[in-house]
Structures are given as structure tokens and as C-alpha cells.
Amino acid sequence: MIETARARSLVSMQSKPILKRHVRLQYDRVREAWALLSPERVFWPNEVSLDILRLCDGRQTVAEMIASLGDQYGADEAEIAPDVTGFLQEWSDKFLVTL
């Protein structure tokens, strides 16, 4: 089986997510909104998604991202952690983020 050569990435607290090369987050002046451009689709991330995506710089770990988001939203880290990791796993599976 050829596919054994490639494996699904799974998110962990030590992952350092970064937007994939073929994905671009840019401000659209016509619609006055942030757009995430990908091969076949344009995504319009909401404010929370946008805050997570902005932290995907390939340097911060998921643990650090959660701490930062907890600060920004005045929320308990343990409470938001599953949402953040769930989001990152989904976006990794969609080939938008490298973990």
C-alpha cells in the first residue's frame, strides 16, 4: 500500500502549527474582511478562528497559543484547549495548516 509512506499528522501541545505554503490569509479591501485563500476555496474565518490562525507562525507551540488565547479572551485555558486543538486538527486534515 502506497499510502503507508504518508501519515496523518495529529495535533499535540508541542505542535508548532503554521499555515501551509499554498494557503494565504489576506485582508480583502473590497469586502472589508479577512479571507483565507486555498486551492479551490476561499474561507471567511470568524473572529475566533482568525485569532487562532494569526498565532500559527511555526514558532509558538499549541500550549503557548492556548495560553495567549486564554489571555485575550479572559478564558480558562483548560476550557478552551479542546476547541483550539479540535480546530487545528480539522484544519490540518483539510491541508490548510501544518502541525
Place this chain on the structure above:
Amino acid sequence: MTEPVLPPIGMLAELTHRCPLQCAYCSNPAELLKANREMDTQGWVSLFEQAADLGVLQVHLSGGEPTLRADLVDLIACLARRGVYTNLITAGVGIAEGRIESFAEAGLDHVQLSFQGAFAATTEKIGNARGAHEKKLETARRIRAAGLPLTINAPIHRHNMEEVPDFIDLALSLGAERLEIANVQYAGWALLNRNALMPQREAVERQVEVVEAAQERLRGIMTIDFVTPDYFAIYPKPCMGGWARDAFMVAPDGTVLPCHAAATIKTLHFERFGDWTLSRIWHESSAFNAFRGTDWMQEPCRSCERREIDWGGCRCQALAIAGDAAATDPACIKSPLHARMGALINEAAGASTSANGAETFTYRRIGRVTEPTA
């Protein structure tokens, strides 16, 4: 119009109709344009600038074979400067050494490479081009070496449907992020060749199972997008996401159309870029406004709860099969003509029983003008 017209997001630019392949399923119109009808570099650059101003975020550079345009690198650079996402849709045959690298340097974002078969013999038969498969494999390697993300596109019909598992292995072995398995849409040359291309129902059902299992097995490893076959469907596709709603296409001569087959609707008149600005065409062209929104709809679309999901389906298919471009797409189970789709499947099965279908194809060629009939 009751709703405001929103700016377009996507644009399909058919830069040329020239192509080294002669695929019988091609979605280009039966009447193909020669090179001397193509818009020049300045025309395309000016169009792309206006598209970016209007709000277009993604341009699909297609054809024919877009790499036959000597100025492709300049067109990519123009779009990249404007922050427009560029997707090159190529057959991957006859691309000179170093060009893919130059596209990447100019700012190309993504490449979609077509394979007519998972094996050389099938690719050669469908495209009527010797050695095409090996050239495509080499192109795929060069795309990856240039660091560009890759989608493999596999248009599926009777002659390659059983190769779906092999297409999946091929896309994985080439390092593709994404595989698009697309049932042929019966417009343009595919409509001319419908009887030779239409698969059997059992084959479609088997293929759907294979794709669904692979999507599950390869989650997070490779994305598999599946374009369902209209003739076997219950509900129609929202063609182009709805007529003139968020996308449009441009023919090689600069004619701006709501979809690639729209010119088959002879009652519509289409403007050419240069005669009108893009903004004026998008907002004011009678062809763009003809089927925009829901006001044009007849029953059963008009009162259907899915009218803003399907947008009535495909106008060109409605014309081809129901004889009325404003009718419900017969792919919809609610269409009074839905049974005609099944009849056309059976008709195709009876019309072409030859195991080697090559002799039944009308291969795509410029200058061969034959009106498709439904």
C-alpha cells in the same frame, strides 16, 4: 433583481483553445477558437487588473492548454502582484524545461494536473496523444521539485472508471495534496461524445463506494474531492455556485460568460471584455442577469425549499435536455423530465457496446465544428 449583486470571487480564464491533447470529454465549446482569435497580453493584463479591483480573489488559468501561451509567466506575475490566488490547470504535456520553476518564481500558488488514465494506455487513448502519460509524470515531479502544491485531476467516464483505485495510488505516489475525481459533465465535446462516455449505473455505484472508503482511510493524508455524476443524481449541482453569483469565465477572445457552456444558449448575448468593462459586464450584461438570483425560476424551482442551495442547477443542461434554459435542471428528481436522464443512460449503453471505445470518439480538434444534440 431583488437582491444586491455581490462582487465575484472566482474567475476561470480560458487563455487559449489550443491543446496538445484531443480529449473526447473536453468541456470547451464544440466551436474552438484559433490562436489568432486570442486576446493579447495587454488585454489579459487589463482584464486581470479590473478583476482584482472588482473583488476577484482566485483566478484559474486554464484552456485548452494555458502553458501554450508564451506570456503565461507575465500573466501570473500580474495576478500575484495584485494578491490574487492563481491556480494553473494544465494537461502537463510539452512544458519546456525551466518554465514551471519560472511560474513558481512569478508567484504561482497551485497547480492542477490532469490525468486521463491511471495507466499510459488509457491516457493515450482518451487524449489521442502518444507518450502523454510519461510527460505528465515528469511534469508532476517538476511541480513538486519547484515546491508547488499539486492537485491531480481525474475526469471519469466509462473508459477509465474502473481505474479509480489506481488514480488514488497514482496521486499518492506523486505526492499530491489533493485528488479531484470528477465525473464528466456532459457539455461541449463531452455532450457530443455522450453515448461513448456515459458509464453504467453499477460502475458508478462501485466507484462511489471506493471513493468514500478512500476518503475515510486517507483523512489527513490526501484530500479526495468527488464531482458527482449529474445523470445519476437526485438533486442538481449549484452550477458555478449559482448563475452569475460569485464566479464567471472568460473565453480566449475575451468574451465574458457566466459558465463555460453558456454560449450554447443561443438566445443570450455575451459581451467581450474591451467593448465593455468587466464591472459593467458583471452588473449590467443581460446574459448575466438572465438567470441571476431566483426571480427567473419556474415551478418546481420557484417554490422549492432548495432553490437557494441548487440555484436551479445547470442552465445549459436544462436547455440541452429539457429544451428550455429556464427549466429545472433535469438532474433534479423534481423535474418532470428527470426520467429522461435515466433513458439517456440506457440509450448510451445500447449505442456503444464496443469494448475498445476509441473508434466511437469524436476527438476534440480546432476547426471541427459539429453542433452537439441532446
